[in-house]
Each structure stands twice: as structure tokens, then as C-alpha cells.
Amino acid sequence: xxxxxxxxxxxxxxxxxxxxxxxxxxxxxxxxxxxxxxxxxxxxxxxxxxxxxxxxxxxxxxxxxxxxxxxxxxxxxxxxxxxxxxxxxxxxxxxxxxxxxxxxxxxxxxxxxxxxxxxxxxxxxxxxxxxxxxxxxxxxxxxxxxxxxxxxxxxxxxxxxxxxx
Numbered sequence: 001x002x003x004x005x006x007x008x009x010x011x012x013x014x015x016x017x018x019x020x021x022x023x024x025x026x027x028x029x030x031x032x033x034x035x036x037x038x039x040x041x042x043x044x045x046x047x048x049x050x051x052x053x054x055x056x057x058x059x060x061x062x063x064x065x066x067x068x069x070x071x072x073x074x075x076x077x078x079x080x081x082x083x084x085x086x087x088x089x090x091x092x093x094x095x096x097x098x099x100x101x102x103x104x105x106x107x108x109x110x111x112x113x114x115x116x117x118x119x120x121x122x123x124x125x126x127x128x129x130x131x132x133x134x135x136x137x138x139x140x141x142x143x144x145x146x147x148x149x150x151x152x153x154x155x156x157x158x159x160x161x162x163x164x165x
Contacts, residue, residue, distance in 0.1 A: 021041065023037035035068060035069050042073045043073070050063075050065055050066050052065070052079075052136065060136065066132060067114075067132060070114070071118060071120060074118055079111040079139060080111065080139060081108070081139040082143060084106050085146075086101045087099050107146045109139040109143045109161060110139070110161070111139050114131055116128045
């Protein structure tokens, strides 16, 4: 899902150029329509993704869309973060967009899947949203520190993340 705003159209074009589909919508404009498109695509067997902090932020604060979609479809929420060893940070953007430098090293860490029961109420959905936020923060903190960690700490995390089903 990507925003219908002007900057989102550039993102949409790149995503589609790479051969992926998009659903137009965001937390601030057309989100329910976008969720409906994503639910149909999941039913067709196509994977879907969000930038879960939305088009306006605040930075790293998850919006409820992924939990809503998981509750509707039964598909799990998969939270991940990509850490980069070097890049250019655009500090004048709301999200401090990071453009990796050529040949930068990266690490991607996935949290365990978060399943949201189809019949859960708003309180349970709120707990799942809080779990998603905690996992987002955890994998982000580890991934962004990855290249400054000791070899022993990296090995500890490799073992931990490799044990997951």
C-alpha cells in the first residue's frame, strides 16, 4: 500500500516498474479502500506490505492498518527492519529517509509472526497493535546497531533469530 499523495506516486511508479502491484491508500486518505484491495490480493495468494508508520508519521509509530488486515484475512503480520552500515540520511524529511550508499552492507531482521484472531474485539486488536509496535522497535534497534555490535553479540542474535520457525 502506498499513499495517494504526490510523493507516493513516485514510489508507486518505482514499485510497479520493479514488477510489483500497489494498492492506493494511506492512514490519512483512502486507507479502507486500500485495505480492501490488499485483502483481495492476499486471497489471491499475493504477499502485501506496508510502511507501517504511514505517510506522515510520527516516525516508527505503527498505524493500525496491518492489524486490521490480519484480523480480516487471517494472515500474520510480519514485522521487519533493514539496517545499513552506511548511507545518506535526508534529515529534512519527516521520516529521515536513509538512502544506502553503493555497496553498503545490510542486515534484515524479522520478528516472529503476529497472528490476529478473526473474531477479536477492539481490546484484543489493541494488544496486537501494541505487540506489533514493540516488535518493530526491537528489530529496528538491533538492525540499526548491527554493524557496531561485537562479533559475540551478532552471533547471539544470529542464533536467536535462526531458531524461529
